Amino acid sequence: MPEKKPPKTIATINFKGGVGKTTMTWCLGDYISTYQNDNTLIFDLDAQMSLTQAITLNDDGSVYEQFSDWSEKSYQTKKTVFYAIFEYISDKKFNFDVDYNFIYKITEKYHFVPSVEELYWLELELGAFDRKLMKGFMRDLLGKVSCSENVLGYNYILFDCPPSFTLLSYSILSCCDLILIPVNPDFYAVKGVPLILNALKLKIQPFPAPKIAVFMNKAKPHAGGMTKESKFYWDTVKRICHDTSKETGIDIKCFDTPIYDRADIKRSVIGKNGIPQAFVPDFRILWDNIVRFINEQR
Template structure:
């Protein structure tokens, strides 16, 4: 890969409903499909990434909660998915108590970073951290552990306002706990080409952030929305649909950016 054993990418946006988990699942699947060994760490107590990859709640004997509190390693908590090369550390509702349990601990922000520094976690070429839709201690752990942040951004009126808050947060994290944290890129989601407002949002975001914005636009797509209810990524559920094809293009862009970064 690179000088790092792997590449850890936090997928974050404090706003809900922007396609964050959908992006985590389908980007991971696309990366796995081209031969990368990928791990998702589900850090959202709702566990949507775990459910969307077909992980039954009864099978989540260990979870990201156990990894964060330090009782078990990543390799002990990891589960294989139906996608070759793609594994997940699932989530359970136990995560709801995480912040309260360790809020007084000096290392509370670095629990995930320490876990991902172990050799069993470093065996994956990409680790994607799926965060809850809020800026809390779970998201802070993800940003402290990550090399970069990938931001899914819905093509809607308040997108830029929410993005500026998130960029401020990333800057704060950079100044306090992770000085090397970078923005992997902004991916525009739920794009409807028939909607003039969506077109304007795309134009505004590209004007403000330039090359940080991926060329790929993730369209609004019924098949992508249906896929989680079948416990499958859209790429497995319907490879040929517009949403699946867009996530394959996004994976190609992510890898291309990694190559450029390493060559720089």
């Protein structure tokens, strides 16, 4: 088997809830697997399981049958994220095989690692384990994904992170290539940006440092652009990024290409339907920016 190229990894995060982390992770993943033909893996790492529910529930709230069978097997064979962490911290050799009991296939090119309820009590259940040890978890797990002969070689891996600072987010932020921060046109969502940057600088200190990009989601549309109010918040974000960048020494890119507030975007986060055609141009522009930035030499 030819050696796999290491994937590019992108974590969508904001400590502020409801800004669209889950929706953006899903839509970007769908866009790149469908329209760019890239093998894509997404992780739901939020105990709320919003992404997992969106992908696996039917319109009437029942679980998609194919997923329900898969999920049972995944639990039986102990191939969940929770067990991966458990083995990582209790077994120095980290004997965890990555295969399709761990990764669920949504389509041929779009694959998914679901969240599990145990993530709610991860920190309680596993006790006060070493934070430093946990830092390496996601890097080592991704190494297994890349080396496994049982699963695709992925071009991109995207993470849907929880709106809080967990040991899992700590581990992801320590190893990803790009941190993608969605903000909304409102006061509190804008405040989430310095929080993340300060956490990176003071608590995580990742090496090598990931690239960081911010964009506006749910921008209010007006005459082919944003409303004055959305623009005001976007200008505020850019100013905050500029100031925090100076303070922390961390470089931040602000993408001037928003995703607009569209009532029917919710319907697009259903595993069986792709993102509607009307949304594709916005995601194409955003994705082009992401790829250019991620491949830029520093």
